[in-house]
Amino acid sequence: MATMRDVADLAGVSIATVSFTVNNTKPVSPATRARVEKAMDDLGFRPNEVARALASRRSRILALLYPALQHRFGDTSSRFFTSAARAANERGYNLILSPVSNDSAELGELTTGGLVAGVMLMEVQMDDSRVDRLLSSRTPFLLIGRNRDPSALDYVDIDFENTVKDSLAYLRGLGHTHIALVTGNTGNSEISGYGPVVRTTAAFAAGMAAAGVAPVMVSCDETPRAGRESAAHLLDASPQTTAVIVMNEHAAFGLVSGFTHRGIRVPEDMSILSISSSPDMAAMSDPELTLMASPGIALGRMAVEALIDKLEGHAGQLAHSLIACTYTPGQSTAAARTG
């Protein structure tokens, strides 16, 4: 309830001086600074964020834009959310959660209202009209993910290329040669435009080609049932397979049970490596899934740090951050059977 006016009066200085000491925006003598600060906590003064935003034409609010139709989020996303919110708070910012439909209509209301200082866009598609809208809205923004050509944009993303490379190296180290890849459909059929799948399949194909083995790739819905069907399909179509990399949290469970029901033991007969999933998820499987854990927490923090740096000017250059998934031991991989 106390305003700068009150603080100024109590400290016997001008309202401007209070502003200067609060924001360190101009030098203030130690003596008056002390008086002002005393007055402030005598009154329990807190600067009014709204007035501050109006006067400075810059709010301290960040918006996290996610697809409106999406009603559930995996561990990775929810970790990203909370990590981003926390990082924002630490820098004195607030994070608002904004569902936006893909037609990107609501984008205008957000970026024009003057409420939001900067925006983070989740689930970026390879060709994403929302990016164009943001560009022309002049609102500072950052991508969580990459569109087809993000070279001139700020982004943070999972390093799918290196994650696949690491995964292949790990499995080959166990003696596996015939490795399959199972990915997810992207709900909206636009599978050809979903970055994570595009980049992962490309990296996988390249990695297999380098070893002179034909790449076996399957995609299925994000359900355990679909995973079970994929297991059956793999056994029939590519019986020489001894290991599978799966980027599809929910289907991973189905793979395990699908193989098991067919008499294929995991991991003795078949190794399964779940990539871009979370420890909690992996722990729920029996046997526990060996995992390349997606860096949700790190990404959340990096995203807001980079965006705030940009907003405040100490940006330097574009943010182009890629973080690979990290190996996390489990019970679903083992050495390939010899012979």
Place this chain on the structure above:
Amino acid sequence: MATMRDVADLAGVSIATVSFTVNNTKPVSPATRARVEKAMDDLGFRPNEVARALASRRSRILALLYPALQHRFGDTSSRFFTSAARAANERGYNLILSPVSNDSAELGELTTGGLVAGVMLMEVQMDDSRVDRLLSSRTPFLLIGRNRDPSALDYVDIDFENTVKDSLAYLRGLGHTHIALVTGNTGNSEISGYGPVVRTTAAFAAGMAAAGVAPVMVSCDETPRAGRESAAHLLDASPQTTAVIVMNEHAAFGLVSGFTHRGIRVPEDMSILSISSSPDMAAMSDPELTLMASPGIALGRMAVEALIDKLEGHAGQLAHSLIACTYTPGQSTAAARTG
């Protein structure tokens, strides 16, 4: 970029008239209203939310307060988040995500900044100091959950009492008599103060007493491993048990595998009913868990609706909303074996 000033000039009216037509706050003749509205979309005018909030002393921002230490959220929570955000948007509000530590220090910064119009508090404890802080901060708020005596407060919560009642009725309908309850620890040991567990165990004990059967209750960590151990414990300590109600998503998986590893088939020999969990989670088990699904989406919407109603005056009375979990078929329950 266009302001009310610009709109007023273009329409040839005063700035006040523009405000009146935008907010329907005073009668405006159809003629001028038309001119103003044309001017508005000729200019692509959007009222500045920040200025609006400052002048009216009321922002359109809601804060969702959740425990800062919590880094992962289950399906239920994330559904609650997104549902709340969407409902807020539909009413023209924004939702900010605010991690607050239990010592409730950051609460002041939020409620005093003038940025937030109202607050929703998650994970309410039976005795929760944050509630007292909110009370004395004079910020309108609503509880997600209930403290020990919420009669004078606004809240929405899961109806644990009826959920347990429905669960017992369902299992008894299948012929089960010796039913056990497995709950979770609340991480922070304060189990005696965690509302959901307190209310569920109380309802369970009462329901069993009514049937003249001694209640068997176990609590364990929220991990599959702990669930496996609980299964073993139950078999040893209460061998007559034929069904278990589990309110512990992660442990539920362990229960299934724990029983299975001991040669007890699910559901033929042992029925398992997971309560206050989500369909996605239940579907990941093999066999799929029979479920009492927690109403995350409904709660999220009701919470913000009630809070906004309160903020805008059309509140009527205190919000005291309880929603029971809804039965969702699965493969983990079956008729009790006779003999």
Place this chain on the structure above:
DNA sequence: TTGTAGGCGTTATCAT
């Protein structure tokens, strides 16, 4: 180093 004063873009009160 500190003070003065004119906004920032609305809302809301009084007039007309």
Place this chain on the structure above:
DNA sequence: ATGATAACGCCTACAA
């Protein structure tokens, strides 16, 4: 039904 015009609480040249 419409128009002036103070607030709202703070920021920021510009002065002193």
